[in-house]
Amino acid sequence: MAFAASLAELQAEASCPICLDYLRDPVTTECGHNFCLSCIHQRWEGLQGTFPCPVCLHHCPDRSLKRNTQLCHMIEIVEQIPTMRGKRKRQEEPLCKKHREVLAIFCEKDLQLLCAQCRASSDHGDHTLMPIEEAAATYRNKLKSCIESLREQIKDTENRSEMQVSKYFELRQRIENQKNELHSEFKQLKYLLEKGQIARLISLLTETTNVQEKLIEEKNQISNHSSILNSLLSDIISKCWQTDVDLLTGIESIYNRYENLETPAMFLYELKKESFFFPPHYLGLHKMIHMFQADLTLDPETAHPSLVILRDRKSVTYRTSFGRHNPQAHSSYPAVLSSEGFDAGRHFWQVEIGGTGAWSLGVCKESFPRNALMSPSPRNGCWQLQLWANTSVTCHSVQWERIGIFLDYELGEVSFYNLRNRSHLYTFSGGFTEKLMPYFCLGPSSKSLVMRIVNDV
Template identity: 65%
Template structure:
């Protein structure tokens, strides 16, 4: 019995944890577990960056595996053991521990192997007993069904784990992108403040020079006035010491000198208060997006035939027609409307543009005629702003994000460049019916994709 247990343990060690068969071309992971080379590669198929061990879930750094030559030779040796001891094993049939007879029956209630004498005992007289072969076949089928169910469950769990790993990396990528954007915003603020600091510093230098000149002039005026006062005071004191006749002689000049003394004029040296602030649109766009954000989806019923719409209905790609054009291609502009419209309030949405070419963004009346060759304009109920993305051979151009703000009651549509948070354009008019967000791509554009709701 000890030999059989040791042999079973040895065979288990020589088996693959995935296929449960003897190891074929065994390889070892960095965490020390062994698998068939084909099994582990199949298990890791489609994974990137992280490769979990099926046994301990250790995250292996890459697909690099070490071939285990010694384990290969040991497995080949283990394979030969059953064939060498097969005849002896077949001769050794299990015996009942109580009656020392061959076990031929199985009790379905107690799940216990029994011999013929066990059937006669009072413990098993009224219990269902069936032959071992029949019981084994029945339980083997039951275990197979369990295997299929658990295998399906395991597959679902592994898919869930794979999705979680992908979600983890997606979250990391988003955080890294937000960190990069935050760093760019900080640099932009520092640059803006540096420019304002230079302007204020130059203004302070000019004001300092002006104040110094005024102070010098004030000092000169005060010094001259002081001299006049001192001279006049000396004359008056001298006059007061003379006799009556001497005091009254020439008194007119004393009075004239006192009366003609000029009033001291001093220039004001008050400093101007210099302040600096962030540009109003910088925080304004963030506030508008947070308060008035609208979640839009595109309406397939309004999409031009040359548009390819995504399953999420949040992006369209312009496809250049090949062969004979559709009659509608010649009577309408490549455009699509949002499924959502607005007849009141304020709303803000973001459009991200990918590719090269010209696009038109804005709003139009719900009754705006689309199947016509008349150019869209405010006169026929379409208020739009064109945006051109040039071709760059030297370096890739950052995908522009355009923010559109609608104030229905005010009758205003404003456009913002969210990449640098600058104001682009504004449209004012009187709106009298429901407005639909409008997206169009010029037919001359070779490759252009419009995505809605991609901003922060």
């Protein structure tokens, strides 16, 4: 009995841990384990960088393998020893629970292991059947293809989580800015808006609480989803290193888990602009914003080469280096036009300015010369307000200047308002005979200046 046990142990040591048969052309990894050359190459197929040992998962830095000549000769000797190996191996092979025969076939439709009798039954007569080795190779490659996708999903989930945290702090800052604006308004209106102040601050606090709760809930959902993804990734990686039979056993369950992954929905929110009750001289401007606000976008084709139009086409800033020149662009002044123009009606738009430098806003005729060396003025078809800014350029700073422009085409007027204190700045009066284009200009010394179109009511 002791001899038989020793002989069985010797035969086990002479077997490949992957195919479980005697080693063929044996090679040794860096960690000291032996494999058939073809088996280890097949197991490492498609991997890059480091290659884990199938036995101990030690990461081998490259595919360099040492051929074990002495072990090769030893296996030739072991193969000559008469043993019960064939019988023992057959007894250890998994059997069909129904027919008690060796499982040697895989049904691709039902994702099940079959024996010879299962294959002959009507249940699988018209199904695609494959040998275990071929099926294992196919599904091993499919599982490997899931790994990179899962890693990308995990990375995307982590990015979304970070983005939500950033959005939360951004929202808190915007709410804080609105609170500051409310306080500024109430200082001017005092008793008239004192009761409204309390109500609206409570509304902002409620909005903050509600959004925070929803963001925390979504963060928890994202965290749970990330845990599910990591768990599935770990299970699939572990599955890929299993033997063919173990890999295919339960493959349907793990494959369904991957196919049925559902990304949690993202909580979308939009901060509502708080409205106020203004005294009579405020009501006209408030009504004007509500009734006539236009949604403008900047036209990159008309932008001076020194201007940068951001992707949303709502913001423009100055850069020191010149970009590509467009024949339709302004070349004498760092200006840009809106994509939208007006030849009738009443229209209102708002612009925020941050930074330091000269700027001007207004409208110009569609035929206004863009390359002539002349100062824009009503005489040559450009009605603009010119000022100097010296404010913070922090995205959420309350120090941004906000200017409102109101065009009444039929009346022939362009009016400008300071929306921070609701004051009238200036009105051009005249007659318009052709299409007018909203005009935005950053002075040549405005290297830190930023303009952006806003649509807040």
